Amino acid sequence: MAEIVNPWTLEQIKADPSLKRFMNKVRIWSNEWNLWWGKNSNGYTDNKLHAQIYTIEDALKKSGHCGPEKGIVYYPVHAIDDPEGFEKLGKVYAEVKAERIRQDELWGVQDHHPVEWLSILGEEFGEVSKAVCEAHFKGYESTGNWDNYRTELIQVAAVAVSMVECLDRNRDKGESK
Numbered sequence: 001m002a003e004i005v006n007p008w009t010l011e012q013i014k015a016d017p018s019l020k021r022f023m024n025k026v027r028i029w030s031n032e033w034n035l036w037w038g039k040n041s042n043g044y045t046d047n048k049l050h051a052q053i054y055t056i057e058d059a060l061k062k063s064g065h066c067g068p069e070k071g072i073v074y075y076p077v078h079a080i081d082d083p084e085g086f087e088k089l090g091k092v093y094a095e096v097k098a099e100r101i102r103q104d105e106l107w108g109v110q111d112h113h114p115v116e117w118l119s120i121l122g123e124e125f126g127e128v129s130k131a132v133c134e135a136h137f138k139g140y141e142s143t144g145n146w147d148n149y150r151t152e153l154i155q156v157a158a159v160a161v162s163m164v165e166c167l168d169r170n171r172d173k174g175e176s177k
């Protein structure tokens with residue numbers, strides 16, 4: 001699979017530590033051996049799935065002492081490529097999917113013109129705005145209650161998915177909406 005993120009060398013990060021903002025978790029690649037750093041800092045591996053995943057801070061602690069001859073490169077780990085992150089991401093997608101099912105159960109399959117859809121999305125966006133206002137200005141923030149904000153965001157995502165479904169469905173039928 002093609003890499004979907006930019007790798008950065010140790011030398012680049014030493015020259016510009018602000019590059020760390022592009023990295024949360026990373027795998028460490030050795031250009032000296034053309035292999036990944038293995039699990040628990042135990043040798044090397046040619047199998048990316050067996051490479052250790054580090055936070056960028058831990059990666060720098062373990063490998064920051066290496067000279068340029070080691071050819072240390074950090075590959076950011078995208079959420080979908082990180083077993084722990086994938087689980088969390090999968091949970092969010094599952095919530096969006098459940099919301100999509102709920103919408104169809106409420107209103108049936110919806111076919112609207114894109115302009116009409118945008119007004120529906122705008123209405124949902126407005127509900128996120130209301131929820132965030134209430135959380136921020138009415139003091140709910142102090143109690144950490146962002147539940148409504150989160151619920152409305154899932155609804156926005158589900159409406160956006162429904163818009164894409166509608167577009168694809170009708171485009172396949174050769175219709176304009």
Ligand SMILES: [Mg+2]
Binds near residue numbers: 124127
């Ligand atoms: Mg809503």
